Amino acid sequence: MANIMYWEAIQRAHDEEMARDPLVICMGEDIGVAGGTYKATKGLYEKYGPLRVMDTPISEGGFTGLGIGASFLGVRPIIELMSVNFAWLAMDQMFNSAAKVRYMSGGQLTAPCVFRSAGGAAHQLGAQHSARMEKVFMGIAGLRVVTPSNPKQAYGLLKSAIRCDDPVFINEHELMYNMKGEVPDGEYFHPLEGSDIARAGTDVTLFGYNISVHWCLKAAEILDKQYGISAEVVDLYSLSPLDRAGIKASVSKTHRAVIAEEDEAPVGVGSEVIAIINEECFFELDAAPVRVHSALVPQPYNHTLEKAAIPDHEDVVKAVLKLFGKA
Amino acid sequence: MKIEDKKRVLREMVLHRRFEERCYQAYIERKIGGFLHLYPGQEACCNGVMEAARPGHDYVITGYRDHVHAIKCGADPKAVMAELYGKETGSSKGRGGSMHIFDGDKRFMGGYALVGGPFPLAAGIAKAIQLKGGDEIAICFLGDAANNQGVFHETLNMAALWKLPVLFVCENNLYGIGTSIERSTAVIHQHKRVAAYNIPADECDGQDIEVVYEAARKAVDHVRSGNGPYFLELMTYRYRGHSMSDSRGYRSREEEELWKQRDPIFILRDRLIKEGALTMADYEALEKETDAYIENEVIKFSEESPEPRVEDLEKYVFADRETQLPWLTGKAA
Numbered sequence: 001m002a003n004i005m006y007w008e009a010i011q012r013a014h015d016e017e018m019a020r021d022p023l024v025i026c027m028g029e030d031i032g033v034a035g036g037t038y039k040a041t042k043g044l045y046e047k048y049g050p051l052r053v054m055d056t057p058i059s060e061g062g063f064t065g066l067g068i069g070a071s072f073l074g075v076r077p078i079i080e081l082m083s084v085n086f087a088w089l090a091m092d093q094m095f096n097s098a099a100k101v102r103y104m105s106g107g108q109l110t111a112p113c114v115f116r117s118a119g120g121a122a123h124q125l126g127a128q129h130s131a132r133m134e135k136v137f138m139g140i141a142g143l144r145v146v147t148p149s150n151p152k153q154a155y156g157l158l159k160s161a162i163r164c165d166d167p168v169f170i171n172e173h174e175l176m177y178n179m180k181g182e183v184p185d186g187e188y189f190h191p192l193e194g195s196d197i198a199r200a201g202t203d204v205t206l207f208g209y210n211i212s213v214h215w216c217l218k219a220a221e222i223l224d225k226q227y228g229i230s231a232e233v234v235d236l237y238s239l240s241p242l243d244r245a246g247i248k249a250s251v252s253k254t255h256r257a258v259i260a261e262e263d264e265a266p267v268g269v270g271s272e273v274i275a276i277i278n279e280e281c282f283f284e285l286d287a288a289p290v291r292v293h294s295a296l297v298p299q300p301y302n303h304t305l306e307k308a309a310i311p312d313h314e315d316v317v318k319a320v321l322k323l324f325g326k327a
Numbered sequence: 328m329k330i331e332d333k334k335r336v337l338r339e340m341v342l343h344r345r346f347e348e349r350c351y352q353a354y355i356e357r358k359i360g361g362f363l364h365l366y367p368g369q370e371a372c373c374n375g376v377m378e379a380a381r382p383g384h385d386y387v388i389t390g391y392r393d394h395v396h397a398i399k400c401g402a403d404p405k406a407v408m409a410e411l412y413g414k415e416t417g418s419s420k421g422r423g424g425s426m427h428i429f430d431g432d433k434r435f436m437g438g439y440a441l442v443g444g445p446f447p448l449a450a451g452i453a454k455a456i457q458l459k460g461g462d463e464i465a466i467c468f469l470g471d472a473a474n475n476q477g478v479f480h481e482t483l484n485m486a487a488l489w490k491l492p493v494l495f496v497c498e499n500n501l502y503g504i505g506t507s508i509e510r511s512t513a514v515i516h517q518h519k520r521v522a523a524y525n526i527p528a529d530e531c532d533g534q535d536i537e538v539v540y541e542a543a544r545k546a547v548d549h550v551r552s553g554n555g556p557y558f559l560e561l562m563t564y565r566y567r568g569h570s571m572s573d574s575r576g577y578r579s580r581e582e583e584e585l586w587k588q589r590d591p592i593f594i595l596r597d598r599l600i601k602e603g604a605l606t607m608a609d610y611e612a613l614e615k616e617t618d619a620y621i622e623n624e625v626i627k628f629s630e631e632s633p634e635p636r637v638e639d640l641e642k643y644v645f646a647d648r649e650t651q652l653p654w655l656t657g658k659a660a
């Protein structure tokens with residue numbers, strides 16, 4: 001096991017797959033000569049050259065469509081959208097072309113491409129650079145959505161996404177690229193479906209994904225030490241499809257659920273998880289599930305307002321205590 | 328340009344330069360957060376064009392490198408700096424930040440963070456001017472790399488088709504973040520890309536304000552006289568990195584030095600000295616005065632201003648509810 005950073009894990013997955021298959025290419029803004037905004041493609045340009053590591057113009061709609069078109073002929077492009085805020089410009093091609101082409105061609109054409117993008121609120125980046133957009137991608141038939149919470153997942157999910165014949169959107173987080181974690185030394189493929197139990201527990205399930213997994217883990221620690229509440233943390237790294245069986249299993253064990261998301265609440269991961277709980281195991285519940293989420297505002301620039309808008313582990317603790325009638 | 332105007336603009340350009348350099352320092356001191364894109368090197372572009380136009384009367388829109396454009400339109404430097412400090416007294420009440428400076432009163436329609444986003448907004452502003460029948464024009468300042476967005480071409484087509492009063496100013500500083508123009512764009516000279524839409528286009532030196540001014544006068548006259556859009560490309564250079572996290576590894580120090588020898592402020596200063604309208608001592612005094620103003624007024628104001636209140640987090644998301652009740656409740660009289 002190597003202890004490496006999130007960006008290094010992503011870089012390693014690129015490198016291994018590009019070394020293995022000459023049809024794996026990557027493209028995006030400043031990914032080549034500059035090595036990538038978050039270093040996720042560092043050194044690849046030098047190693048694989050400009051034909052396979054493409055610095056694109058600032059033409060998100062254009063280069064995303066171009067990558068998808070190449071994938072029709074079996075090329076496996078890893079398309080980096082520098083930030084999810086810019087992915088809006090690529091969504092027409094992602095949704096209307098990549099996600100639908102297999103179905104509307106009756107299975108003749110496929111778009112085996114990977115889209116990677118950095119989302120989340122970082123530090124005071126303001127309204128147009130702080131979007132959390134998982135929910136926008138989650139509801140699209142034909143598109144898989146995964147979101148790694150640690151370097152092992154970042155490495156293994158990208159490896160699987162490149163091999164998978166479906167288009168996969170990988171939602172990364174701007175604040176997590178320097179996070180360290182253990183990654184297997186040998187080749188490793190994280191399943192694109194399912195969920196991980198990040199911490200086992202018995203009294204309440206905390207559902208998180210990507211950065212909110214870390215709030216949940218921190219909250220579980222506090223709940224255990226200070227309140228004697230045993231929280232299970234379920235990492236929903238696959239957002240589409242969501243792991244119905246995993247959600248059901250954990251809630252059937254703990255009988256209580258809190259869903260923590262960095263995004264705003266409406267039409268979000270929390271709403272979806274609660275709907276699944278209702279459908280799968282409503283009568284297992286001892287209390288109504290609770291969502292922890294950000295305020296419904298365009299992200300403010302001011303530091304204090306920004307903090308007020310975005311939840312953290314303390315909000316998760318509060319939600320759990322409320323659930324147990326302790327607050 | 329008249330001597331008096333040149334002297335005034337020199338004063339403004341020095342303020343613009345020192346303001347930006349002070350931002351740099353404040354960012355290092357962590358008074359400013361988020362992304363910060365600075366303008367030094369490009370001052371003659373904004374100043375030259377706006378001298379030919381009517382600041383505060385004509386509508387201006389731009390990207391994230393927006394402080395100087397706002398100030399040139401008449402925004403108070405104190406309000407701009409307070410915005411960077413995230414204060415309630417800031418031009419966007421601390422909600423916007425560096426990339427989103429706005430001043431509606433001065434018709435500075437804002438800074439936007441998505442590359443290319445302002446193109447169609449500028450055309451829309453021009454459409455409104457056309458409908459309302461005013462003599463204003465819309466001016467859209469964007470970079471070279473923005474022209475690779477599809478919406479650039481869509482906007483040019485509509486602007487030409489509908490003869491909209493909009494002036495597109497392309498500040499071609501040869502880079503989009505770390506990618507040089509020859510690595511991102513098939514055509515270096517951007518005005519050539521516009522020819523296909525039957526829009527008159529010109530290119531000139533963006534470092535000499537008098538050259539910019541003359542080219543911009545032609546451009547502004549064309550648009551204001553009801554002839555439809557115009558595209559003006561200014562060849563320029565940004566001295567600093569794209570934003571604060573950029574160590575400029577993609578270009579050589581020699582290249583930077585070469586451009587600094589054609590500094591827009593020094594070109595104007597030296598010309599005024601040659602014309603006998605200014606002495607070096609005058610210039611040095613001007614720099615000192617400017618720094619004192621920035622320190623004693625702009626920074627002081629920003630430091631002392633209050634933060635927004637957390638209770639007001641959701642203010643400005645929607646219109647004031649009370650004013651909208653007839654439509655929100657369906658009880659319009």
Ligand SMILES: Cc1ncc(C[n+]2csc(CCOP(=O)(O)OP(=O)(O)O)c2C)c(N)n1
Pocket residue numbers: 029058060082086089392440441442443469470471472473474500502503504569
């Ligand atoms: C749609 C979109 N894609 C990518 C970015 C990231 N980005 C910010 S500025 C920039 C370069 C723009 O260069 P240019 O238009 O030449 O303007 P300059 O910064 O040189 O003034 C890029 C790629 C963005 N903000 N928006």
Ligand SMILES: [Mg+2]
Pocket residue numbers: 470471472498499500501502503504
């Ligand atoms: Mg540029």
